[in-house]
Amino acid sequence: MNDWHSWAAIIVFVGAYALIISEKIHRVAVALGGAGLMLAIRATDDHSAFYSEHSGIDWNVIFLLLGMMMIVGVLKKTGMFEYLAIWSVKKARAKPFRVMAMLIVITAFASALLDNVTTVLLIAPVTLLVCDRLGLPAAPFLIAEVLASNIGGTATLVGDPPNIIIASRAGLTFNDFLIHLAPLSAFLIVVLVLLCRVMFRKTFVYDEDRAAEIMELEEREAIRHPRLLIQGLVVLALVVTGFVLHPVLHYEPSVVALLGAGLLIAISSAETGEVLAEVEWPTLAFFAGLFIMIGGLIETGVIGEVSKTLADTIGDNELGGSMTMLGASAVLSGIVDNIPYVATMAPITGDLVQNMGGGSDHVMWWALALGADLGGNATAIGASANVVVLGIAERNRQPISFWQFTKYGLIVTAVTVVFALAYVWLRYFALA
Known part of the structure; x- marks a missing residue:
């Protein structure tokens, strides 16, 4: 970190982060501008930015998003989301808190089977329609769902991208995640529902007239293109199956999503231009810029230095190490996207586990997963x-500001991380 490139990269990243927080300049412009500066000061180069698996754009994330956005674009044409919106509101008797609780549970469960990004892409359109029907602000519901998706995604190997990285490095299976993390994830969803009851209490205004109107609606009338709906659901089911069978088939989620999108457009009557118009291109551009900026920090050794400092602090103390790993990972994953953070930290965690003689029940890996997944909130x-939902909200003229999300995210992260620390201590040390 004595190289001037390192300090220049830090200045660029911190400056970009400050501008994103201030919202004086659109976050996409900031991300792309920051990426350009990282390339200009040679903190990274074109090869590292575009081709490096370690420090470049994560094309698996970009193309996963692209493929699922295209599938969602086709499903929007069918009226499926309107159907689900009316159905969910009627099941909850049009009571706002019941609706939110239902959406949280559905999102968490879906995020465990899919990945959290795919889940919010499917749930967000339903939420926007629900809130429109009930005359409620969409932001609290969307924020609650994002928080639920990150907590629910913690439960399984495929639920959150960092888990896939950790499983690959540590040799963990789908069942390992279910046994060790799913119980805590389920408990934290209950905690989240209770927190949302308090955090968003002013949102839960019951409108009897709107409720009566919705209860009289027939959801089946919302379906506009039955044939297209059947085609879309079949393809979506195939894509979900591909995600779940990732440990067996070894197809990356991005490949599965693109194959599904291509198949759906090929067999359906959907116009390619209309489908592409539904893609959140600004969100994809933001991710590309963010990945390049973080890649600059990786290439100049900044993130590696932070990780090594953390490793030196931990030493061979497994209890203290797992507590430190979980807490520090939660903090760092809130600042830097948790995917590149885990990609950088995974080999260092592997060395730590070896120094500790293999560790008990992979506790260091579980601490890394919990910190990264929960800290992402x-x-x-x-x-x-988070980024995907902010993009969807902005496109639907219901923008969520950085601080509007973060003031709730910090509360939920603090509470869930405290419970996670207690869980790790009890399960792997106190009761072991």
């Missing part, structure tokens, strides 16, 4: 799902 750019 802390800020608006802590996890991919």
